[in-house]
Amino acid sequence: MITDLFEEIYAKILEYDTIIIHRHVRPDPDALGSQLGLKALITKKFPEKKVYAVGTDVENLSFMGTMDQVENEAYENALVIITDTANRPRIDDKRYTKGKFLIKIDHHPDEDIYGDISLVNTQASSCSEIIADLAISLDARLPMNAEAARLFYGGIIGDTGRFLYPATTSKTMRIVSELMEYDFSASEMGQMMNTNSKKIANLSGYVLQNIEVNDLGVAHVILTQEALEQFGADDSDTAPVVPLPGTIEGIVCWGIFVEQATGGFRCRLRSKGPVINEVAKRHGGGGHPLASGANAADIAEIEEIIREFDELVVAWQK
Ligand SMILES: [Mn+2]
Known part of the structure; x- marks a missing residue:
């Protein structure tokens, strides 16, 4: 109890x-x-x-x-x-x-x-x-x-x-x-x-402009070090932009992939239905059923995560 x-x-x-x-x-x-x-x-x-x-x-x-x-x-x-x-x-x-x-x-x-x-x-x-x-x-x-x-x-x-x-x-x-x-x-x-700083507002604009969505409603944005630098932002500024894809019609689950100065990507993963924390666990992370974090070594691993999201959405739709 x-x-x-x-x-x-x-x-x-x-x-x-x-x-x-x-x-x-x-x-x-x-x-x-x-x-x-x-x-x-x-x-x-x-x-x-x-x-x-x-x-x-x-x-x-x-x-x-x-x-x-x-x-x-x-x-x-x-x-x-x-x-x-x-x-x-x-x-x-x-x-x-x-x-x-x-x-x-x-x-x-x-x-x-x-x-x-x-x-x-x-x-x-x-x-x-x-x-x-x-x-x-x-x-x-x-x-x-x-x-x-x-x-x-x-x-x-x-x-x-x-x-x-x-x-x-x-x-x-x-x-x-x-x-x-x-x-x-x-x-x-x-x-x-x-309330966000101007920097976060600009970064939000970038995220919304650069979001890629497939037919299943799986979306992703890659924030490279170069993109972050453009706004004077770093990894710690990315939290406020994570919910943004969820405000767009048709998007079911998504990832914001933040390139780290030390190499690799921090993966901020979210979902409106399919349970995603098992995917996060397979990629060195974990978290809640609908909100998880993981790590990807390179772009190939990001693509793998997106493929796994696709499978989850297909199963969830049935
Ligand atoms: Mn908490």
Whole structure:
């Protein structure tokens, strides 16, 4: 039972004086929302505890919050909690192994089982939803507050594409309704997440202009280093353009293939129906059924992924 895990996690939060919260590399709003929201919950209720959020700061998401600098010694008697991170290699800041007790809280398929306690709920829209659910369920023992609500709301709208993707459930909406009772501006958070730099706008134009779609509705765009340089963009700027092909009529699944400075391509794969994470796994990645990531060594491997997508669409149409 998930509520039993909530109790176990709460007992550990009570037990430890130092709590260090990690999330995945290249964080998205849900990674930051779940991490910083959890920190906000614990800090408010237990001001005497030392609670840290660690990892690399992301400039364009600075409205969600910033990271703490933590000395190695702090890990000695620490509870370490990892949010939104399915696989250990993706955890930002490798010192997570140095703590005394490890908890995983996540909503991705549980491929890499880790942690002394593992709370994985793949039915949840986002990790932020899970932690908001935990706080609501623990009620006065770990009360929700305005800052945590703001962060969880940001995480949920990030991972659901503002309630567009099928992972959005009635439970998501019940939790969002609860969060909106607190004193933060949901529309301001929505606006922040919907605002892109001129650079991203130009890159979006490039993606829409250069998208290739076949008869099956499988689409792809290759973003070479040269193309990125043209806009002064790099790999970290590509997240906002990933949903764009899904806004075009007839496109069922797609990949944005981002050439890496070190060679090879990062594959950002999305679908509106066919389950694509098995394809991602075959190409050194993984993720959600409809939103995955992978790696391709060269153009030939990109073509292979597209062929595998074609097969999925044919099977899905039947
Ligand atoms: Mn997430």
